[in-house]
Structure formats: C-alpha cells, structure tokens
Amino acid sequence: MTSVLNGGLLILALLSAGVVYGTDVFFAVVGRAALRGVSDAALTETMGRLHQVGDARMPIFGATALISALALVFTARPGSAASLFALLALAGLGTQLAAYLRVAQPINRQQTAAAQRGVTPPNARELQQRWDSVLPLRALGMTAAVLGLICCALSLR
Template sequence: MLSDVLVVTALMSAGVVYGTDVFFAVVGRAALEEARDESVTDVMGRLHRYGDARMPVFGALGLLSTLGLVFAAGFGSAASTWALVALAGLLTQLAAYVVVARPVNTILTAAAAQGNVALASRPLQRRWDSVIVLRALGLAAGMAGLALAAISLR
C-alpha cells in the first residue's frame, strides 16, 4: 500500500516538472529564438520568478517519494530497481537545473524586476537552452522508471 502511494505521488509530482521541461524543450526554446531580446528578458524573468518559487515543491516531493519507493518496494526488488533508475533521471535533471539553469533564472528574474529589458538576454537564454533537452531526457528516464516501478508492483 505504501509503495502504491509513493509511486503515484512520485509520478504526479515529477510529472509536473517533466511536462514543463518537455514543453520548453519542444516549444519554448524555438519560440524564444524568434522573440525580441526585450521580450525574452521580461517574460522569462517573470516566468522564472514564479517557477523558481513554486516548482521546487513538485521536484522535492517527486524526489523524496521516489527515494521512499526505493526502500518501501523492498530493496533489490524490480520495483525498487526501477525506482533507482527514476531517481538517477530526476537527479540528472536537478543537477543540470542547479548548475546551469538556475543562475540564468536569477539574472533574468532580477533584470525583469528592475525593468532592465535592455539586458543582453540572448546568450543567457542560449545557456539555459543548452541543458533543457538533457533535463527533459533525465525526467523522461525518471517518468519511465516510475511507470515501470508501478507495473512491477502488480
């Protein structure tokens, strides 16, 4: 029963982050390439202001419930092994976010808050974009691992 609750919680929480990152990998990145620099600074700064404040709840809940699943499913079981795969994917996304994306988010958020839309946002956005596919793929591995863990629990 605990394993079922953990896998559902992990899937739903990590799924929020997965959907966001896949959207930006597939749609957002291309749209931002075509946008004016001022628009990128203003809109992305404001998106990151809210995203960086609200998304960690989903990421942390996804990570913690996945880690709990590793143990609750019975260490060494198929479900536990798939949960470890999921955990590796989630941690890959988190590392790319913390090392590359978060510093860019901080700069764009400050620029938007100060009304500094003249900031040279294009190089910053390209740096952020440089890891979005890796983040989406890490999360895809996480989601697949969680789905396979759920199936293994049956």
C-alpha cells in the same frame, strides 16, 4: 500495508514528476523555438517573470518527486525490479536537478532580476541560449524518471 504505501508513493512521485517533466519537455519542444523569434526585451521580461513564479512554486514538485522516489527505493523489496526502477527514477530526477542547479537556476536569477528592474541585459540572448543548452538533458532526465516510475508501478502489480 506495504503495497498501499508503495501505491501512495508511486502516485505522489508520478504526479509531481509529471509536472516537472511536462514543463521541461514543453520548453524543450515549444518554448525554446518560440522564444527565438522574440526581441531581447520580450525574452527578458517573459522568462524573468516565468522564472520569478516558477522558482517559487516548482521546487515543491521536484522535492516531492525526489522524496517519494527515494522512499520507493527503500519500501520496495531490496533488489527487486521495483526497487531498481525506483533507482532509475531517482537517477533521472538527480540528473534534471543537477542541470537545473548548475546552469538554469543562476540564469533564472539573472533574468528575474533584469525583469524586475525593467532592463534588458546586453547578453540576454546568450543567457537564454545557455539556459536552452541544458533543456535536452533536463527533459531526458525527467523522461528516465517518469519511465522508471511507470516501470516500478508495473512491476509492483
């Protein structure tokens, strides 16, 4: 029964973390560079609308990944490799979440509000640069999370 439970938790954690991982890596590798070439107005409108939708829909994936990884820590044999890899995943998820909550989310709110009002803030480029500044940390945290979950899966075989 425990192996079925762990398998289900791993699937949930990997799929949900994969959504966040893919999003963060995409913006770190592609989005950041592409947005440097648009006007401040286009930047505000695009990112504001993306954050409006993303901040409403993405938390379910992050929460599912966190809860599943935490559950794996407790359902895997204490002190086992699987449990330690689940802890690594949890640390990566926590790193990403902390960077999001401390830096990205407040900027998301500002960009969303500006896009909804149809205005371009005078500091639009600076806001985006600050948001971009935590992308490497977020992507690295999610890389650690996904790697930890993969290693957890392999150690449970």
